[in-house]
Amino acid sequence: MFAFLSERELKWLDAATAEMKTVGPGEELVRPENVGNQVFVLQTGWAYRYKVLPDGRRQVLNFVLPGDFIGLRAHFFGIADHSIVTLTDATVSTLSAFDIASLFQDYPKLAAAITWSAAREEAMLAEHIVRLGRRNALERTAHLLLELLNRLRAVDVISGPSYAFPITQQLLADTLGLSVVHVNRTLRKLRMQGLAEIEGGRIFLRDISRLERIASYESSHIGSKRTPPDTEKQLAAIEDRRAVRKLARYRRR
Amino acid sequence: MFAFLSERELKWLDAATAEMKTVGPGEELVRPENVGNQVFVLQTGWAYRYKVLPDGRRQVLNFVLPGDFIGLRAHFFGIADHSIVTLTDATVSTLSAFDIASLFQDYPKLAAAITWSAAREEAMLAEHIVRLGRRNALERTAHLLLELLNRLRAVDVISGPSYAFPITQQLLADTLGLSVVHVNRTLRKLRMQGLAEIEGGRIFLRDISRLERIASYESSHIGSKRTPPDTEKQLAAIEDRRAVRKLARYRRR
DNA sequence: CGAAATATTGACAATGATCAACTCTTGTGG
């Protein structure tokens, strides 16, 4: 993802995110009232972002996987409009508000990279909207499983067609906008048809191409670990033009 | 929204977005294959962003109202994963890729503002996810109507409890994840219960507080026209620290 | 004015929700 960054930028990012902390499952990383003056990067483990309605209905917005930023939105709004909770043991590193400000001021390419990351997340939310709005239970489930597979692959957490699956059926229901009962039936259907199977906290995607057909899944940039060539060029241009400016300053002296 | 920007920044933004163009309804502003080397700001009119599945099912992601950025995501990805089409006559101004690069390099607060704007849009998508995942037809419809009302109010397009409504029932269906027929019935229900009514291309929200109760609507920062105080402080800090650096440079000379 | 898009309504079907009972797994304290 950060392939286009310079030595100097990577060094700064490393330093800024050096301080790590470990948390157990079920830990609240962001709570709604909480002033968002910290931005986290999830290094290992899973988390999920969700909202609840006044009457208790819950909707999961998305899952947070290693490499994802957490709390960017809360940072910019000064308040979070949702909660983020860890689903497994996890390690997170922290960027302070000061770091973020510094980043926008002195590391334009990093700032652009952050914006890129936000854009990627937005793409995931958009995909989730289509899933909920225009796909049925089976399609939704298959689609989510594939998306998670590809995201995990992109960050090199896995390579094969299976992964550790810490999502309970209730949580899956709150993700897919279904009832627990119906999720259970949908999973059974996937199992019966030899498509996918959860066993011992791990999911096995048995027939990926059929899953993809059912879900009309298109592996997009969501599961990509780095910016596309064009973007890199533009970001490189930022650096170039900065160099030009510096040069101009020297000449003026 | 841009209350915290300096004279210089506003001037640059005005200059960069000076070139305007007018388009009719049904015009494609962003198409999926299209390389996203332009960012637009919608100045007047409505547009909507949507995706289509291979079999033709369509899902609207959100509506674009005056003041909203268009194509930011496409810009950063180099490719759009959705389409944007105008719904009414509209005027848009354009930021080139060069402008965006320049912005990140030389106008950190503007870059932060853009990121803020993206965060705001992400909040809208999140709200849409909850709408689709955990609300029924009546709640969904009421909720959307209220959100549009508040967004339009925030950009001073309207003041009262009614607004021009260019959304057909088919489009509404594709937004709310329902069938046209059911949207029609839901609108009838809203009408019958004296809650809201479409008449002559205009919607009248007859009983806002009851609508809010039905939709469990919480007017959030989605309908806010500017960053909250905390964010402003942080952005101001960017400026301050830049000043400090400049000072340091002077001293070194 | 007439075609095409949009809106409306009824009858019926289907997807998914709810309720309730039961099993299986997991984690904890004695």
Add this chain to the structure above:
DNA sequence: CCACAAGAGTTGATCATTGTCAATATTTCG
């Protein structure tokens, strides 16, 4: 290390919301 409670998963029966099909207004626009 066992017992047991709590959470998670499973299944059947029934209900409700929403979708589909089809026919008929109504509006819009060239």
